[in-house]
Amino acid sequence: PVFEKIFTSYDISMSGSENYKDFDLNFGSALYQQSTFLESLKLSDAQIDSVLKSVAQTMGLENYQEIAGEVEKQNDIRFEKLVRDKFPKTTVLELLQQFVSRKDDLIAKTVTDNAPIADIFEYVLGLAWYYISNKKLNIRSAYNLSLDADFLPLSHAAGYQGDLEFHYEDRTLMLEATLMDHNNQKRGELEPVIRHTVNLTIENGLRPTQTIFVASELDDNVINIFRATQFIELNHSSKRGATSGINIFALSISELIKLMQANINDRKILNTINNAMDSNPTQIKNNWRTPILESMTSL
Structure with a gap:
């Protein structure tokens, strides 16, 4: 439910038309960076917090710590x-x-x-x-x-x-x-x-x-x-x-x-x-x- 809400709430592209050499053969590209999944999606803590609160509310939970x-x-x-x-x-x-x-x-x-x-x-x-x-x-x-x-x-x-x-x-x-x-x-x-x-x-x-x-x-x-x-x-x-x-x-x-x-x-x-x-x-x-x-x- 959390990932579903993330991808329906924000405009996130999981594909593109970038040149192969610009990412796969370039060690400075995003592909080779030590980024978390959420960092790679370029989502802020506030955006994630909003998603978690919304999911918790939908599931009838008092706080999002109970989601897992x-x-x-x-x-x-x-x-x-x-x-x-x-x-x-x-x-x-x-x-x-x-x-x-x-x-x-x-x-x-x-x-x-x-x-x-x-x-x-x-x-x-x-x-x-x-x-x-x-x-x-x-x-x-x-x-x-x-x-x-x-x-x-x-x-x-x-x-x-x-x-x-x-x-x-x-x-x-x-x-x-x-x-x-x-x-x-x-x-x-x-x-x-x-x-x-x-x-x-x-x-x-x-x-x-x-x-x-x-x-x-x-x-x-x-x-x-x-x-x-x-x-x-x-x-x-x-x-x-x-x-x-x-x-x-x-x-x-x-x-x-x-x-x-x-x-x-x-x-x-x-x-x-x-x-x-x-x-x-x-x-x-x-x-x-x-x-x-x-x-x-x-x-």
Whole structure:
């Protein structure tokens, strides 16, 4: 609404017929100046102030400091409408199954062809957790990947961030998504998932933090090492601080589908994982997840 008001209120040209050499090959031209967007439009503070007050009045707000928050609320409403209309639970379940069988063309046709399939998986994983939480979470704010104007995925999260972060009242959950097969997970996912979890755990201080790693197939070596990190002291990758251990659990996409189909909610999943944490160091053996998964699905 702010940009719409700016461009309808003032005579601003976004194109012209200037000689190419006068701007693109001239380092003294406006093209190469360190100007803000508003400076480049040659608008005064008074003009911008007038626009902001007008927009706030139109939106029924007392002052224009509230505009950003109101825009976020409207975007959340638009995003939830998109999810209801384009991605009902049945569609999300179909997409998850298509990731297992790698029907990439069908996935892109349903979601978007403007993003890599791995980024689309992050996006769909967020949608899945939205339904697992009984639609109680704001997943738009949880995404660390970029969304386009229609709230569809564009690009991957930055290397220092996890894929999705959900901030509950009593804990923080990070979801890490991968489509790497089990042969490549140790090389491609082991280090970044541990690093992201360590950093977030330290930054959260006393706030409980946990990660759920979701993949089309799971490598036993990787998930066993993840389990062992609950008793390893680990340091932050870029600042001072350490944690005495971290909490990482792994789910396959097929297991996630079964949890959704059984209507197992996020609280049951998270509490079951946390209640099954070992109190003392122990040898990690294959199939340690089996009783935990069985406990999740027991009603």
